[in-house]
Amino acid sequence: MSWKPMVHQPAGAKSSAEVKRELDRQRPSAARRGYDGRWRRARTRYLAEHPWCVRCLVEGRRTPATVVDHVEPHRGDERLFWDQEQWQGLCKQHHDAKTVRDGRWGQQQLSAGAARRIYGCDVHGMPLDPNHPWNRHPGGR
Numbered sequence: 001m002s003w004k005p006m007v008h009q010p011a012g013a014k015s016s017a018e019v020k021r022e023l024d025r026q027r028p029s030a031a032r033r034g035y036d037g038r039w040r041r042a043r044t045r046y047l048a049e050h051p052w053c054v055r056c057l058v059e060g061r062r063t064p065a066t067v068v069d070h071v072e073p074h075r076g077d078e079r080l081f082w083d084q085e086q087w088q089g090l091c092k093q094h095h096d097a098k099t100v101r102d103g104r105w106g107q108q109q110l111s112a113g114a115a116r117r118i119y120g121c122d123v124h125g126m127p128l129d130p131n132h133p134w135n136r137h138p139g140g141r
Contacts, residue, residue, distance in 0.1 A: 034074075034081050043068045046087055053091035065089025073102055 009015070014022070046068050056063035069090045074080040090098065101119065120128045127134055 033076070034078065042082075046084070047089055050089040052089065053094055054088050055094040056091055063091045066092055067095040069095050069098060 047065055051064060053061075053063045053065045067090050069088050070081065071086045071088055072080065074086075080086060122128060129135065
């Protein structure tokens with residue numbers, strides 16, 4: 001049996017599972033977000049015409065696409081939701097990774113003047129994002 005060390009949580013702090021449940025309760029249903037019978041038919045048709053994950057193809061692999069992803073998160077914009085030029089077939093692994101990068105459900109908004117995060121690190125393991133805490137100078141200079 002595997003062993004996991006205990007994780008300290010400050011008094012009153014919510015677990016990640018509790019936070020996720022709370023966010024899920026606030027989220028509209030799939031049907032309210034446009035993922036209804038019409039979407040399921042369009043999705044089936046799209047995946048039949050585009051059977052491979054576009055990201056895996058770039059990496060030189062052929063993995064079946066299981067998700068029709070909106071390249072640009074639609075955020076409830078019906079025109080963008082149904083624009084097939086904004087669709088791409090992805091495997092679950094690539095779709096989940098994209099969802100994490102875009103923020104939960106694509107709703108992570110940038111405040112005015114805020115820069116997008118840059119993901120990845122250099123050969124020394126240092127983050128490429130100049131705004132990452134590791135790249136800040138001591139003393140706030």
